[in-house]
Every structure is written in C-alpha cells, then in structure tokens.
Amino acid sequence: MSIPSSVLATGSARDLSTGIYPGVVAYLAIAGVVLLLMMLVGVVLRLAQAEWLPVPPDLFYEMMTAHGAGMVGIAGLAGAGIMWHFLTRHVRLSRGILIANLVSFLAGVAMILAAIFLGGFGGGWTFLYPLPATSGGAWEPGAAALYLGGLLVIGVGFLLFYLDAGRAIIAEYGTLGAALGWPVLFGRLGARLPEPTVVASTMVTIVNTLGLVSGAAVLAVSLINIAVPGFAVDALLAKNMIYFFGHVFINATIYMTVIAVYEILPSYAGREWKASKPFLLGWTASTLLVLIAYPHHLLMDFVMPEWALIVGQVASYTAGLPVLVVTAYGALTLVYRSGIRWDPASALLFLSMFGWAAGIVPAIVDATIMVNLVMHNTMWVPGHFHFYLLLGMAAMVFGFMYFLGHDRETGENVLDRLAVWVFALGGVGFALVFLYAGKEGVPRRWAVHLPEWVAYDQIASLFALAVMAAVLVFAVRFLLRVPRLLAMR
Amino acid sequence: MIQDSVWLISVILMAAIAVVFLWVAASAGQEADAEAVQRQAYRVRAGWFWLLVAVIAIATVTTLRALPYPDRGPQAASRVIVRATGAQWAWTIEGPDLVVGKPVEFQVTSADVNHGLCLEYCGLVHHQMITDLVVKPN
Numbered sequence: 001m002s003i004p005s006s007v008l009a010t011g012s013a014r015d016l017s018t019g020i021y022p023g024v025v026a027y028l029a030i031a032g033v034v035l036l037l038m039m040l041v042g043v044v045l046r047l048a049q050a051e052w053l054p055v056p057p058d059l060f061y062e063m064m065t066a067h068g069a070g071m072v073g074i075a076g077l078a079g080a081g082i083m084w085h086f087l088t089r090h091v092r093l094s095r096g097i098l099i100a101n102l103v104s105f106l107a108g109v110a111m112i113l114a115a116i117f118l119g120g121f122g123g124g125w126t127f128l129y130p131l132p133a134t135s136g137g138a139w140e141p142g143a144a145a146l147y148l149g150g151l152l153v154i155g156v157g158f159l160l161f162y163l164d165a166g167r168a169i170i171a172e173y174g175t176l177g178a179a180l181g182w183p184v185l186f187g188r189l190g191a192r193l194p195e196p197t198v199v200a201s202t203m204v205t206i207v208n209t210l211g212l213v214s215g216a217a218v219l220a221v222s223l224i225n226i227a228v229p230g231f232a233v234d235a236l237l238a239k240n241m242i243y244f245f246g247h248v249f250i251n252a253t254i255y256m257t258v259i260a261v262y263e264i265l266p267s268y269a270g271r272e273w274k275a276s277k278p279f280l281l282g283w284t285a286s287t288l289l290v291l292i293a294y295p296h297h298l299l300m301d302f303v304m305p306e307w308a309l310i311v312g313q314v315a316s317y318t319a320g321l322p323v324l325v326v327t328a329y330g331a332l333t334l335v336y337r338s339g340i341r342w343d344p345a346s347a348l349l350f351l352s353m354f355g356w357a358a359g360i361v362p363a364i365v366d367a368t369i370m371v372n373l374v375m376h377n378t379m380w381v382p383g384h385f386h387f388y389l390l391l392g393m394a395a396m397v398f399g400f401m402y403f404l405g406h407d408r409e410t411g412e413n414v415l416d417r418l419a420v421w422v423f424a425l426g427g428v429g430f431a432l433v434f435l436y437a438g439k440e441g442v443p444r445r446w447a448v449h450l451p452e453w454v455a456y457d458q459i460a461s462l463f464a465l466a467v468m469a470a471v472l473v474f475a476v477r478f479l480l481r482v483p484r485l486l487a488m489r
Numbered sequence: 490m491i492q493d494s495v496w497l498i499s500v501i502l503m504a505a506i507a508v509v510f511l512w513v514a515a516s517a518g519q520e521a522d523a524e525a526v527q528r529q530a531y532r533v534r535a536g537w538f539w540l541l542v543a544v545i546a547i548a549t550v551t552t553l554r555a556l557p558y559p560d561r562g563p564q565a566a567s568r569v570i571v572r573a574t575g576a577q578w579a580w581t582i583e584g585p586d587l588v589v590g591k592p593v594e595f596q597v598t599s600a601d602v603n604h605g606l607c608l609e610y611c612g613l614v615h616h617q618m619i620t621d622l623v624v625k626p627n
Contacts, residue, residue: 058613124610131602131612136577138613235603271523300607302558310553317545325538332513333530337521354510358503365495368548373557374492377608432500439496443608446616 020085020404023098025485027081028401030102031074032475035394038070039471043464049449050457058138060447061122065147068125069112072250073154075389077105078397079256080161083204086197086263091168097160104157111150119143124445126246127151129218129238133226141226148226152219158249159212166205169198176202180287181280196262196275200255203287208252210291215245236303240294247294254356254388255286257396258327261349264403265331268346269338273330282322289319296367300376309369316367320360328357344416344474345406348399351424355391359384362435377445379456380438387431390467391424398423398471401478405485412477419473426466433460559594568594575604578614587624 041063048055055063084098115121121143123131132144166176173179173194179202183191194202218241221233266273295312298304331353340346362384365371375381402412437456442449449457571584573595587593595606603609604618611618 057616061613061615122613126610128603128610131610134577134602136601136612136614239603269517300605306556306558309558310556313553314549317549321538321541321545324541325534329530329534332509333527335517336513336526336530337516337519338523338526339520340517342517350510350514354507357510358506361502361506362499365499368495368552370552370555370557371491371495374490375495377610435499436496439492441492443616445608445610448616 020485020488021088021095021098022486023095023102024081024085025404025482026102027077027084027098028397028404029479029482030106031078031081031397032401032478034070034074035078035397036468036471036475038067038074039464039468041067041070043461043468046457046461046464048447049454050461051449051454052458052461055447057447058120058122061124061445062116062120064445064447065122065124066113066116069151070109071389072125072246072253073105073109075253075257075393075397076158076249077102079204079253079393080158082260082397082400083165083197083201083256084161086259087165087168087201090195090198091165091172093168094164097164101157101161104153104160108150108152108154108157111146111153115143115147115150119146121147123147126242127219127222128242129222129233129235130225132222133229145223145226148219148223152216152223155212155216155219159209159216162205162209162212165201166209169202169205173198176206180284181275182284184275185277185280185284193275194280196273196279197259199275199280199283200259200262203283203290204252204255206287207248207255207290211245211248211252214241215249218242218245236301239298239301243297244291244294247297248290250385250389251290254393254396255290257352257393257400258356260396260400260403261327261331261352264399265334265346265349268343268349269334269340271334271338273334279326279330282326286319286322289315289322293319293367296372299367299369299372313367313369317364320364323360324357328353343402343406344412344420345399345402347417347420348395348402348423351420352392352395352399355395355427356388356393359388359392359431362387374441375438377443378438379434379442379444382444383431383434383436383438386427386434390431391427394471395423395427398474401474404478405481405488415473416477419470422466423470423474426463426470430460430463430467433463568592571595573597573606574600575611575618576600577602577612578618580604580618580620582620582622587622589624589627591627 044053044055045060045063045067047053048060080101084093087093119142120139121132122138123135123144127148132148133141135144169176169179173192177183178192179194179198181194181199184193218238221231222238224231225233262273292311293315295304295308296316299309299312331350335350362380366375366380366384402416406412433456437453437460440453440456442453442456569585569587569591571582571587571593574581574583575597576599597604597606602611604611
C-alpha cells in the first residue's frame with residue numbers, strides 16, 4: 001500500500017485530518033488529559049518549593065516520581081499517536097497493535113499510580129538501581145516491584161508498536177536503510193525517495209527498539225534483584241542501561257511529534273516539504289547520534305571510561321546540527337514569505353520549531369564536561385529539557401490537536417489565540433527561571449529549598465500557572481471536538 | 490564564574506534564535522515565489538552550516554582540554570585525601586583539616602545506593618544529605 005507523495009504534498013489541510021482512526025483520537029484524548037494532570041502535579045511541586053503550598057517531602061518525591069514517569073510516558077504515547085496517524089498513509093500498520101499498546105499503557109499506568117500513591121514508591125522515574133530495592137525503609141519491595149512492573153508493561157507495549165512499525169516499513173520499502181533513503185543518498189539511479197514521515201518513523205523505530213530492549217532488560221534484572229536480593233547487578237552497567245533507554249526514549253518523542261510539523265505546516269504555507277539529500281543525511285546522522293550521546297547523563301560518574309564521556313560530549317554537540325540545519329531551518333524557509341495562514345495549529349507548530357531549536361543551546365551547554373562539573377543535577381537540567389519538551393514537543397502535540405477536526409464553523413476564538421501567546425511567553429519564562437536557578441547552583445530534585453532559592457521558585461510557579469491555564473484551553477478545545485472527530489470517519 | 494559565562498552565552502544565542510523566528514513570522518504575510526526563496530535559503534544555509542561546524546569544532550577542542558577527571562588533576566602525592574561515604578541519608582567525611590590552596594582528592598563511595606557528590610537522587614530524604622567542609626586559611 002502506498003500513497004504517492006504528490007497527493008500528500010498537494011493535499012489540503014483537511015485531507016490530512018480526515019479519516020482519523022478512533023485509536024489515534026483515543027491516544028490524543030488521553031494525552032490531553034494526562035498532560036494537563038501531570039502539569040498540575042508539576043505546578044504543585046513548584047508551589048511546594050516556593051513555600052506557597054505545604055507538601056510533606058515524602059509526598060513531594062512521590063509526586064515527582066509520578067510527574068517524571070507520567071510526562072515521559074504520555075509524551076511517548078502522543079508521539080506514537082502522531083506517528084501512527086501519518087505513517088499509516090504510507091505503510092500498512094496493525095490497528096490491533098495500536099490498541100494493544102494503548103491497553104498495556106493504561107494497565108502500566110494503573111500499576112505505577114498504585115505503586116506510588118498506595119505503596120509510597122518515590123524512587124524517581126529513573127528507577128536508578130539499586131534505589132527501588134533499597135529505599136531506606138521508605139517503601140516496601142512490593143511497591144517497587146509494582147512500579148518497575150508497570151514500566152515494563154508499558155515498555156513491552158511500545159516495543160510491540162515499534163516492531164510493528166518496523167515490519168510494515170520493511171514490507172513497503174524492503175529495508176530500513178531504504179526507508180531512511182540510503183539508496184537515494186548514495187546515488188542509486190531510480191531509487192525511491194521516502195517521504196519525511198517515513199524517514200522520521202524509521203529513525204524512531206530503530207532507536208526506540210534498541211532503547212526499549214535495554215530498558216526492559218534492566219527492569220527485568222531489577223525485578224529479580226527485588227525478589228532475590230542476593231542477585232546483584234553491576235550498578236554502573238545498570239545506570240548505563242537506564243540512561244541509554246531513558247535518553248533515547250525521551251528524545252524519540254520529539255522525533256515522532258515533529259512528523260506533525262512536516263505534514264501540517266506545508267499545507268498551511270502552501271508549499272512542499274520533501275525529503276532531500278541533506279534531509280536524509282541529517283536523519284541518518286540523528287539515528288546514530290541519539291544512540292551514542294547518552295553518556296552525557298553520566299559525565300560526573302568518574303568511574304566511566306573517559307573516552308565514553310568524551311563521545312557523549314561530542315555526540316551531543318553534533319546532534320544539534322541536523323535539528324538546526326535540516327528541520328528548524330527547513331521550517332523557517334517554508335514559512336518565510338509564504339502568505340501562511342496563522343491559526344492556533346500553525347502558530348503552535350511554528351513555535352515548536354523555535355522551542356526545539358532554542359532548547360538545544362542549554363542542552364549543549366550542559367553536555368559540556370567542564371560545565372557539567374558545576375551544573376550537574378542543578379535546575380539547569382530541568383531548564384533545558386522543559387525548554388524543548390514544553391515549547392517543542394508539547395507544542396507539536398497541541399498543534400496537532402488543534403489541526404485535527406478544525407473547521408471554520410467550530411473554529412477557534414480569541415481565547416485560543418490568547419492561550420497560544422500565554423503558553424509561549426509563560427513557557428519561555430518558566431524554562432528560563434529553571435535555567436537561571438541552575439546557574440545559581442540550585443539543585444534539582446530537592447523537596448525543601450534554602451531560603452535564598454525560594455524567590456526563583458515563586459516566579460517559576462507564576463509562569464507554571466500561566467502555562468497550565470493555556471494548556472487547559474488547548475485540552476478542553478480538543479476534548480470538545482472528540483465526538484465530531486469520531487463522526488468524521 | 491563559568492556559570493555566569495554559559496548563562497550569558499545561552500541567553501544571547503536563544504535570543505538570536507528567537508529574533509530569527511520572529512522576523513520570519515513577521516515577514517510571512519508577504520508572498521514570494523517558493524522556489525526562489527528555497528534557492529536563496531539553501532545558498533545561505535551552506536554558509537552558516539560550515540560556520541556552525543567550525544564553532545562546534547573550536548568549542549569541542551577548547552572545552553575538552555580542561556577535563557576534571559582525576560588523572561588530569563594535580564599530582565597524587567601533593568593531594569590531601571578525604572574519604573566521603575554516602576549512606577541514606579548522611580555523609581561521613583574522614584580526613585585531615587583542609588587548607589586553602591592545598592589540592593584535595595575526594596575518595597567517594599556509597600554504603601547503599603547511588604549518591605555521588607554531584608546530587609544523585611537517593612530517596613525520600615535526599616535534600617538532607619548536606620554537610621559542611623571547613624577549609625582553614627593557610
């Protein structure tokens with residue numbers, strides 16, 4: 001099954017949003033609700049640090065665990081929904097696997113919520129071995145097992161999703177290399193040019209399959225460690241496996257949601273966004289660089305081989321190039337003097353390109369070993385990832401939500417336009433306060449802050465409330481459209 | 490301090506990116522031929538791509554000269570050894586008095602989970618794992 005790219009390139013915005021499979025609507029509706037709830041949790045964390053809301057430290061760390069796991073998971077789910085929606089126009093994906101992934105996701109979420117709020121698990125979303133099994137008496141082994149099991153169930157669902165995507169891509173293009181455009185890149189005559197959606201999906205399929213296998217393996221041995229404490233794992237190996245998985249998975253979310261930009265923004269600008277040789281080269285480079293950049297999470301683990309940490313810095317520096325040169329610049333070229341029609345969808349998608357591009361700067365800074373020496377695990381870290389996940393990845397998801405089912409009769413009003421501005425300005429302010437606090441040496445993941453840090457927390461709380469108000473508008477607007485989206489089939 | 494420098498550099502670069510996006514958004518209302526725009530944009534891209542590569546290469550070489558890892562520091566014989574042991578949720582620090590100007594080697598280990606002098610999250614009392622180090626004048 002293949003739809004010529006010309007059909008997509010010249011199709012109207014409506015062509016791209018109609019025929020939406022209910023499973024995708026379910027993915028996005030759940031994403032809207034969970035994003036909002038997790039933002040509420042995040043706001044509570046900042047209010048607690050700001051001393052505006054009394055939250056006991058144990059509850060703070062439990063909520064912090066929920067916020068991290070919830071946000072990473074829902075970013076993955078939203079990205080998968082967007083990828084499936086557009087990829088299924090090019091290859092034959094399994095609807096059963098799409099639903100199976102959703103079911104395992106919900107089952108895993110239920111296990112994680114029970115582990116945290118009934119079992120008191122507060123080991124952080126990164127479940128760093130051997131903390132889950134060694135809580136200092138704070139939670140029972142059963143709670144840790146339930147949390148790790150929940151993550152494993154979710155991970156297996158996602159692994160099935162990417163295996164199915166890989167199967168469908170290979171069935172249509174022959175090899176994953178062909179779907180990344182290597183025959184075109186290396187000049188084979190008559191080679192088929194893959195669509196941007198297929199290239200991005202293939203990259204994500206490769207990296208996430210590897211990342212999820214690593215994550216599942218370390219979750220499995222951590223579970224065994226809980227059941228049989230004598231079964232010890234090398235802590236450094238476990239940390240490498242966890243950060244390889246976590247780094248790859250969270251990065252892949254934005255490489256999935258950017259598909260919405262590739263597909264939707266051209267229809268607004270009235271121009272084409274086709275894969276070119278620089279585009280293909282950029283995505284192949286991203287495939288490799290995302291896999292090898294993860295040691296930048298371990299720069300202060302002095303027992304790591306020095307060469308691996310240098311690779312982490314160099315790969316992190318280089319990983320920014322394809323994003324800036326291919327995707328962000330491509331979006332700027334697409335929009336420049338295009339006569340684009342601005343509405344919340346196009347504005348959020350354009351904003352997302354800024355969020356991703358600008359967020360690379362503090363990310364690269366943090367990946368610099370001599371800087372990491374003084375910035376490691378300070379607020380600079382959540383500052384950089386909130387920049388490109390909130391203003392990049394989440395903006396792409398909300399842009400996609402606005403795009404789906406949009407028509408002029410039930411179109412957006414001034415409240416939606418205001419919400420976009422509040423989201424953009426509030427998001428920038430929120431992330432900048434994190435970064436500034438990091439510069440001042442404020443540690444991340446502290447339930448109780450020293451008096452001299454509280455002012456930053458209070459300013460950040462105001463920005464966070466503004467962002468949440470805007471997201472409330474986005475989410476409610478999308479949820480109100482769900483019945484109409486389902487009727488559009 | 491290095492923190493001030495990287496903050497300044499980051500804000501300037503992010504502001505520059507914001508200006509470019511705002512400029513493109515502001516000019517989006519006027520229509521121009523897509524192919525002409527693309528041709529011009531690709532020419533410009535070739536220039537700034539290599540500029541970016543050069544900046545990254547220089548930054549890489551410059552920053553990797555100052556690695557903080559143990560074998561790059563002062564000679565072992567001249568260091569004062571301080572043993573730091575992390576355990577949920579306190580640090581035990583053992584060693585002689587520290588003196589201004591005298592290099593120190595921290596030998597850090599853990600009795601239970603990951604701790605690290607660099608703020609590794611270690612459970613529900615993580616924020617209380619702080620201790621004082623007194624450095625006396627020479």
